[in-house]
Amino acid sequence: MDELLVLEGEPGDVAGLMPMPWRILVVDDDADVHEVTAFALGSISILGRPLELLHAHSAGQAGKILDNVAEIAVVLLDVVMESEDAGLQLVKLVRNDRRLDSTRIILRTGQAGQAPEAETIARYDINDYKTKSELTQARLFTSLTTALRSYDQLRRLERSRQGLEIIVNASNQLNAKPGLRAFAEGLLTQITALIGVESEGVICAVPLPLDNDSAPREPRIVAASGRFTPFTEHRLAELNDARIAAALATALHDRRTTIERFSATFFFPKSDEEGFAAFVETTQPIPEVDRDLIDVFCSNIALCAKNVDLVAELRRDAFVDRQLGMPNRTALLVELNRRIQIDPHGKDVLAIIDIDQFATINDILGHHYGDLLLRTTAVHLGEFFGAGKFVARLAGDAFAVVGDRDALNPESIQRCFSDPFEVMGIRQPISACAGLVALDRGSEPGAEYLKDGYLAMKRAKDSGLAQTMVFSNDLASDVRSRARLLHSLRSAYESGQFFLAYQPQIDLIDDRLVGAEALLRWRAADGTMIPPARFIPIAEKSGLIVDMGRWLLREALLARQRLSAAATFELRMAVNVSPVQVRRPDFANMVIEVLRETATPASALEIEITESVAIAGLDAVIGQFEALRRYGVTVALDDFGTGYSSLSYLDRLPIDSLKIDRSFVLALECDQGERITRTIVVLGREMGLRLIAEGVESLALRDKVVEIGCHEAQGYLFGRPMNEREFIDWFTQRQGKFA
Structure with missing residues (x-):
């Protein structure tokens, strides 16, 4: 954060001016009393300051003077003037109406019997009562000295109280400033309030040294008022006022505050290295301000500056990407x-x-x-x-x-x-x-x-x-539809609306059943079947596929036991897994755990993956599949040729089987498609993979896939996806004939 400097406008030559006088208001209807009082006090000083006499010949005149002249220290008041209680009425005016609590009152009367009651003296804070005959010059001097000392102490206390109020208000107001310039402008107002004079001002910033430069950069003016306003955002050197610059430099270097009669240089410490200074100068004498109060003010303002720094930083963090x-x-x-x-x-x-x-x-x-x-x-x-x-x-x-x-x-x-x-x-x-x-x-x-x-x-x-x-609205509608489907998906999973269907896999050499693929199905509460192409992507995006996948694997392996018992031989169960599942570091351990829970031989499970697992990052998934293969599980690559950069990663994947997508199998019915499918088969055989043809729907296609060298097949020719009971009935009816 930059250090701050505050400069005040130059008022002209103020050298040689005398200290501010004590103002004494003489109130008496006797002109001789005024003359004698002026003669007695004309050339003396009290407590190091001269006296300034103000004269009123009636209580009415005195009231007008009190309305127009500030800082009246003592009132020398005649008790009886235009009326017997004129003096006491003026006392009430001073204390009750004008609230001049610091002004001292000395009552003078020509007759001893005119003295006010003791209760009145106490109520209105009357400092002294003298008869005019006993007020010799010496006694008048003594009474005034006592009264002025009391007035001075009261004014100091009052200024301290006001100063503390100013400090509290300054803290509240300056803490709310949104930046350096606003803070600087607000500080001018607070300094003026503290010293009790009107002034002009300039505020400058002294930047911290650059990271690669130990020398501080040149100060700049960040806020100004009065005749210095045009210099805002200029360098301090452009101000062309060596006197002010020197005063500020001294304050910053010595880290101290200096109060003089017509000027003040404040230093506000922010840290051991940072601080900012304020130079104030006016045409009016600066009232004396308690030194401790100045220290409190400076420390408080410095703390406010730190808060402004913090608020500015928080604001930057709120609106700026760091x-x-x-x-x-x-x-x-x-x-x-x-x-x-x-x-x-x-x-x-x-x-x-x-x-x-x-x-x-x-x-x-x-x-x-x-x-x-x-x-x-x-x-x-x-x-x-x-x-x-x-x-x-x-x-x-x-x-x-x-x-x-x-x-x-x-x-x-x-x-x-x-x-x-x-x-x-x-x-x-x-x-x-x-x-x-x-x-x-x-x-x-x-x-x-x-x-x-x-x-x-x-x-x-x-x-x-x-x-x-x-x-578009259509896009929004589709998004809402997906959101509703996701909600329904969660409810369906929790309420058991999902079930498994099994499609047989046939060995093409001897036409025997070797396994089944478990397929996830969703029948909604109203009996509607929801296509997997609709709900699987949503389950993947929501992460629900992880829990669903474990449930599916367990259900499929338990069903495999029952199907194997009905077939009187061990069936292989193929289970599809999502890239979302494979990305999880505990995927292989989860599969092995379910195998153990269901007492399933590892060789009876084949995990089917699609080419999209490559998008998850090969290095992340290869280790998972290698661990499963070491345990005895086989891995098949499903829908080969339809996905992502197939040949670029095929030989890196630890797989045992290659499933030829239905689209390539159907393409065997045309010459160009047959060449592509034959190429896939040759590639698979070269890699030593078991080849499974998907989507075989006719005897002609069966003969084709046998001709080109596929080992196994599945499709409607052999059997549609069936529930567990239907699968057992299908097997029983076929009695081993599947072609």
């Missing part, structure tokens, strides 16, 4: 609401942009490279979309851009990422998915648009790489 130094999600919401308020049906759009495969880039090239890529992306977005745009970082590798729809659209977003980004000398091809939403739905809150933009972006991510989706 890593990239750009607007964050909160700042984006403020900007969205601002634009919507200006034009509720405008042409602006919000784009949520998420870098494709950023986690993979981060893992391969390192977090430092990933951080630099994020910085490069942030800069590029700002430069590419130009003026009028607003760019913010939402989280991770997700950014937001707000701008005119003519410049911000699906085509421009993809053009933005068409050229590789250069990071650390590496030209990195980058793609991104984006969700767009138009800010044209009236005064809807910015948070709603942000939510819709996220929905569109996530739908774009589901569609693949470098995709853009525009939010």
Whole structure:
């Protein structure tokens, strides 16, 4: 945080001025008394200060003087003037109406019998009572000295009380200031209140040294008033006032506060190294202020400055992404609401942009490279979309851009990422998915648009790489439908609406049953069958697939025992697993645990995976499958040829079987499709894999898959997916004939 300097306007030459006089109000209807009093007190000083006499010849005149003249220390008051109680009425005016509690009152009367009652003297705080005859010069001097000393003590106490109030108020007000400049401007007001004079001011900041430079940088003016106002945000050297600069330099160097009659230099310590100074100068003498009070004031103001630093830092954290130094999600919401308020049906759009495969880039090239890529992306977005745009970082590798729809659209977003980004000398091809939403739905809150933009972006991510989706009512309806389905999915799982169907797998050499594939089915409460293609992706996204997968495995292995008993031989049970399950580090242990719970031989279980497991990261899943194979479980690759970069990782996966997708089996009916399918079979045989053909629905297709070298098959020709009872009946009716 910068150190602060406060400068006050130069009033001109103030040298040689005398100390402020004590003001004495003489109230008497006898002109001779005024003359004698003036003669007696004319040339003397009391407590180091001269006297200034003010004359009133009646209580009425005295009241007017009290209304217009401040700091009257003592009233020499005649008891009887225009009326017998005129003096006492003036006393009531002083104490009750004007609330001049510090002003001392000395009553004078020409006759001893006119003395007020003792109760009256006590009630109105009358300091002394003398007859005029006994007030010789010496006695008058003594009475005044006593009264002035009392007045001075009372004023000091009053100023201390007021000063403490000022300090408390200053703390409350300055703590609420939103930044350095506002704090500096507020400090001028508080200093003026403390010293009790009006003044002009300038506040400067002394920056801390740079990290690579031990010398402090030149001070700058951050707030100013009076004739110095034009110098705000200028360097202090441009002020051209050597006297003020010297006073401030001394205060900062010596770390001390100096109070003089017509000027004051305050120092406010923030730490052992930091502090800020205030120079104040006025045309009026500065009233004496208690030194301890000054110390309390300076310490309190310094603490306020630290609080302002903290508030400023919290504000930066609230609206600025600390890593990239750009607007964050909160700042984006403020900007969205601002634009919507200006034009509720405008042409602006919000784009949520998420870098494709950023986690993979981060893992391969390192977090430092990933951080630099994020910085490069942030800069590029700002430069590419130009003026009028607003760019913010939402989280991770997700950014937001707000701008005119003519410049911000699906085509421009993809053009933005068409050229590789250069990071650390590496030209990195980058793609991104984006969700767009138009800010044209009236005064809807910015948070709603942000939510819709996220929905569109996530739908774009589901569609693949470098995709853009525009939010629409249909999209919103589909999202709501998915949300309802997820809710129903949880209820269905808890209420037992899921069941397993089993499709037989046949050995093509001797036409015998060798196994079955367990398939998950969902019959809703109303009897409607929900397709797996609808509920499996939602179960995966919600994470529910993990619990469902364990339940499915256990149910399938228990059913295998019963089916094997009916068939009088050991059946192999094939169970599909999701990439979400495989990603869990305890996946292999979970499978082995269920095998033990169900007393199932490991060789009787085949785990089926799809090519999408490669997206989870091969290194993460290979160890899982190797552990299962060592235990005796076989692994099959399902739907081969339809997924992700098949040949690039096929020989790395520890698998035993290759299932040829139904689409390639049906393609055997045409010459071009047959060549592709034969190539897959040759590849599988070269790798020593068991080949299983899916979707065999006719004898002609059965003959084809036998001809090209497949070992096993499944499909409607042999049997549809059946529940456990249907499967046993099917086996019994066939009596071993499955072709």
